[in-house]
Amino acid sequence: MAQIHPTALVDPRAELADDVVIGPYTVVGPQVRIGPGTTVGAHCVLDGRTTIGRDNRIYPFVSLGLPSQDKKYAGEPCELVIGDRNTIREYSTYHIGTVQGGGVTRLGNDNWMMAYTHLAHDCVVGNNTIFANNAQLAGHVQVGDWAILGGFTVVHQFVRIGAHAMTAMCALLFADVPPFVMAQGQPARARSMNYEGLRRRGFSATRIAAVKAMHKALYRQGLTLQQAQQRVVALAEQYPEAAADVALMSDFLAGVDAQRGIVR
Template sequence: MANIHPTALVDSQAQLGENVTIGAYSIVGPHVRIDEGTTVGAHCVIEGHTTIGRDNRFFSNVAVGGEPQDKKYAGEPTRLEIGHRNTIRECCTFNTGTVQDEGVTRVGDDNWIMAYVHVAHDCRVGSHVILANSVQLAGHVHVGDWVIVGGMSGVHQFVKIGAHAMTGMCTALGQDLPPFVMAQGNMAAAHGVNLEGLRRRGFSAERLSAVKQMHKALYRQGLTLEQAKGQIDGLKASHPEAEADVDLMLSFLLASTRGIVR
């Protein structure tokens, strides 16, 4: 049975799993599904075609599933999908997608999303991500797994942030940020490798060495991007344990459409 506060308004068509809690004065719309163990705080609005997984925690005044802030939106039944075990703090806003993209905004699992974060239409946020207070993601932004975005940072539409990357506070990110790289500033500039984060995630010495070599090729040898790609590809032979990390970097660089932070 769900635990619904008497002041909450939950549409009869909404699907609530076992042990879902809906707090005081919250509103849940008819096209919403919330899986077991999720807690929704007071004064939240969950609307649109929204699917929410297990064991999430929504704090007060969160508004998710609202229409995209896109003038082209014409009422299409686009979606928002949120995974499992996310913590979503006060006053966050997540919008549904648009038909100009895949029609869905996705948030993965085990994310820590602090207060006043905005996730715009068609964003894809991976898993184990930290978005600090007041981070603003514009439309179509892709955020890889294990990314950390510093407080009050803004990310331009269509920008991609690679896995394990990190930005400092108040960063304005207008180009793609490759995996493993740390950046800060307005506009953002690269400032090294997220080595401490990688160590905490169990990266071996050989993998860390490969990451350092990839950063060196991109930022410290004066190479063109094509030259850097070739040098990075050669690391597979000298660092076989890091082959997946090299492939991650190369696939990111290949998919980049806005150019990378350099």
Template sequence: MATIHPTAIVEPGAQLGDAVSIGAYSIVRENVRIDEGTSVGPHCVIEGHTTIGRDNRIFQFCSLGAMPQDKKYAGEPTRLEIGDRNTIREFCTFNIGTVQDVGVTRLGDDNWIMAYVHLAHDCQVGSNTIFANNATLGGHVEIGDWVILGGLSGVHQFVKIGPHAMAGFASHVSQDVPPFMMVNGNPLSVHGINAEGLRRRGFTPERIAAVKQMHRLLYRQGHTLAEARKAIGAMAPQAPEAAEDIALMASFLDASKRGIVR
């Protein structure tokens, strides 16, 4: 059975799984589903067509599932989907999607989301990310798995950040960030690869060497982007143990529409 504080409001139609807890003065609206083991702290508002998975920890004063901050929004039944085992700290705001995009804002599994983080409409966030305090995503942003965003960082709408990338404190991210890269500043610049993060995730020395070579091709050898992309594709036969990493980088570069940070 769910545990609901006497001062909380859970509207008819809301679905609460076993061992869900709802804190004092929180509000859960009718189209919300919260799965087993998730805890919601006091003074939270969860609304819209919002689905929250298992074993999440949602701290006080969060607003999840509110309408998007988009003047074109006309009340369409778009959604917010949150996966499992996420930590969502105080004062976070996650909005539902819009019909101009896929209509869903998504957060994956096992993410560590610190205070005052904003996920705008239609953002797609993977799993195992870390967003430090006040990290803010504009609409339609895509964040890959294992990304780290430093505190007070801002990500421009429609930007993509590839898996395993890291942005330092107060970064202004207005162009796509390729996988594995470490970026910082305003204007944004690349400061190498996220080598320590890759080692912590079990990347072998051979895979890290291949990532370093991709960084050199993109940023250190004077190639045009087209030349670097061709050279990265040619790496696969010489580095079979890093074939998936090379393919990930190649597909990211091919899909980039805003252009990568250079």
């Protein structure tokens, strides 16, 4: 049976795997589902239509699955879905989605979420990301795989952060951050590409050269965004080994909102 501390309040309708651990004074609501190997610390609140996968570590004072702070939310049956092997540190708050945004807030697998992180309604976070302390996402934000958000990063609603991107401490994002880009400032500007992070993830010299070429097209050659997109697409023939990386950038740029644009 699940190891539930005597002071915890777990609704009998909640679905807990046999080896789940629930710490002291934690409250688990009736629509919560928790997978095998997950541990929940003391003084947590898990409520709403919340699904938590396997082998997650949830530290004390975390709040998951409460209604969004969107004033349009009217009690519709929306969800929070958390994948596997995530670490969620103290005082983090993740809300359910809204019908206007698809109804689901989603955190993927193998993410390292430090203290006081916030996922507002309808956010979608990929896999293997790192959110440093107090990284905050407004509603409808999308974060790609392997992205790193520095401490106190604040992201405006509907902004997208591409895979392998990185933000510096106290970055303030009003525009999309393309894949591989390092951004810093208030408002944030593109400073470079995340070359060292790519090396650590096993990117070859050829793939990194392709990323450098994409950086030049976006930021060094005075091109419009549309012109830069065309230049990026052409790089697939020049760097066939990096075709997937070029496609990642090209697909991201194709989805940029004309009014929001990208960090410059």
